[in-house]
Amino acid sequence: MSRTSPPPRQPVFRALNSNPLMTPGARIACYVGLAVLALVVAVAGALIQAAWLPGGLLLALAGCVALFYGGTKLTGTRIGTVVPAAVWLISVVLLSTSRPEGDFLFAAGVGPYVYLLGGAMSAVICATLPQLPPAGTNRA
Structure with missing residues (x-):
């Protein structure tokens, strides 16, 4: 009786950001949508953070974390965090400057x-989180 070994398992080489349903055009549309959402989160956070201290501040920070982490999970790339974080930071800096009329948020x-x-x-933390392979992939 001959002893045969089972065939070697083929490793699954799949990039973490290779989603077969997401074309490059769809990924760019996601980045644009995340940028618009970052602008909305920045304005809403600027308005609500002082409203109900400390609840408003926690709600505004939770919105930031949800945006940054959701961007990473949606696109599957770290750029999904960097794009909304950059737009959020620019928006918040522009909102924090006072105008000649004396208005500021x-x-x-x-x-x-x-x-x-x-x-x-939170943007830095979400951008540097380790990205685990999707469930069910072979880690051989």
Whole structure:
């Protein structure tokens, strides 16, 4: 009786960001949508962070984390976090500058600084999270 070994298992080489349903055009559309959503989150967070302290601040930071982490999961790339984070940061900086009329959205205080630094830190954390392969793939 001859002893045969089973055929070697073929490793599944699949890039983490290779989603067969997402074409390059669809990925670019996702990035544009995430950029628009980042602008909305920045404006909403600027308005709500001072409304119900500390609940409004926590809600604004939760919106930032959801946007950045959701962008990573939606696109499957780190650029999915970088695009909305960059748009959010630019929007918040532009909202924090005062105009000649004296209007501004951020008052001097601890809450706006926590929102700015917490949002930036959450973007860095979401961009540097390790990306695990999808469930069911062979890690051979």
